[in-house]
Amino acid sequence: MSDENTFTERELDVMSILWRLGSGTVAEVRAELPGDPGYTSVLKFLQILEEKGHVRHEKEGRAHRYFPTVAAEEAGRSALGRVVDKIFHGSAELALARLVEERPLSQGELARMRRILDELEAREREDQ
Amino acid sequence: MSDENTFTERELDVMSILWRLGSGTVAEVRAELPGDPGYTSVLKFLQILEEKGHVRHEKEGRAHRYFPTVAAEEAGRSALGRVVDKIFHGSAELALARLVEERPLSQGELARMRRILDELEAREREDQ
DNA sequence: ACCTGTCTACACCTTTCTTCGTAGAAGATA
DNA sequence: TATCTTCTACGAAGAAAGGTGTAGACAGGT
Structure with a gap:
């Protein structure tokens, strides 16, 4: 079991928000992030986190809702x-x-x- | 006082050794680092840490002895x-x-x- | 049917991290 | 003095992190 639960600075910012909210869409996470980054930047981080297996997503209307997979x-x-x-x-x-x-x-x-x-x-x- | 005591992964490895030993030359730090990196790599990290103000050095014979400036x-x-x-x-x-x-x-x-x-x-x- | 606003996908760029290789200074040895 | 070894300085290069811009899909309102 080599989980490797390690996050870069910005990834941690994103995870922190997901843990606090329970889940979030790109827009919701973006609203909480300091230094208001562009929409696509936030999307990118969520996609990276998903690729690394730290979050998953479900469809919700047109958007995606992201959930942490790591507690x-x-x-x-x-x-x-x-x-x-x-x-x-x-x-x-x-x-x-x-x-x-x-x-x-x-x-x-x-x-x-x-x-x-x-x-x-x-x-x-x-x-x- | 905006110290910004934050370290990258490898920088932390190096600082960890300096904290444990109290101080170290390039060779001493290198001996403790996992994945034995090249001599110049270690030197480089110490120079970067010095530039960022996390360590300082004194001359010791031909070599430099590095000391943490942050406890x-x-x-x-x-x-x-x-x-x-x-x-x-x-x-x-x-x-x-x-x-x-x-x-x-x-x-x-x-x-x-x-x-x-x-x-x-x-x-x-x-x-x- | 057409415009508008929201969302994802993709490709791109810049900066920082991490790691070396080479050159040259300088003491030690012979 | 010639050679060897041990250092530092400098530069370069690959990889990762962080951040955007543009294009295109798609629903809602008019």
Whole structure:
């Protein structure tokens, strides 16, 4: 299974929008993209992404509606893995330290993050 | 301060080695790079990185010794920020969930990760 | 039937990335 | 001093990324 979930800068912009909206036509994606690129540019990226297998499309009237075929979760996992490997030398701990200082977190979010760690530890404990 | 701490794939490979070793000559970096590229290719990347301001060099005998000018912490912070924004729609919580399932974590590492969250919460609590 | 607006397909161009090859400087060796 | 080896500098070339323009299909309104 060599998925190779890697995206160029602009491809990622497009995928980001599709993940957020769930799906999108060329016009819908275009409306969300920064630096308003030409219609054909956006179409091109969607076609490239389709060729690479990251999205698929269905006909919708005259237009095409594009759907991600890769879940954001999966893409996120491999993107994080790359960052952890290349920048933090494999340390998830260092990555977390930077992650939490990168933006302000609410008390609620912080609590839920702790719960994630708690549950993971509980699961590991009973596995062993 | 528009640093623009962004690296291409190969540039990141090189930076990763410099961060890990602290510094490196062309030959030292080359020895660590996968797919053993030619000597001049590696030199070229170091020169490009220098031109972009990501590394600097000092003379060391006949050779040049290259040093990162950007700390891994800083680069990591912005890389994580990009991932969180583009893939997890700004949710650090979702990012953490994927981070911890991306690779096995030792009990010790898990405990230290929890401590990071504890300390952050304590700090926020007394700030307010 | 005719014009108008929207959509895809295709071909093209420019810039950046990635990788080398060759030349020449300079210390080390003999 | 002649030769070898190890570096850097420079230039070039192929591939990938990013962005457009034009042509043609097609539905809707008049």
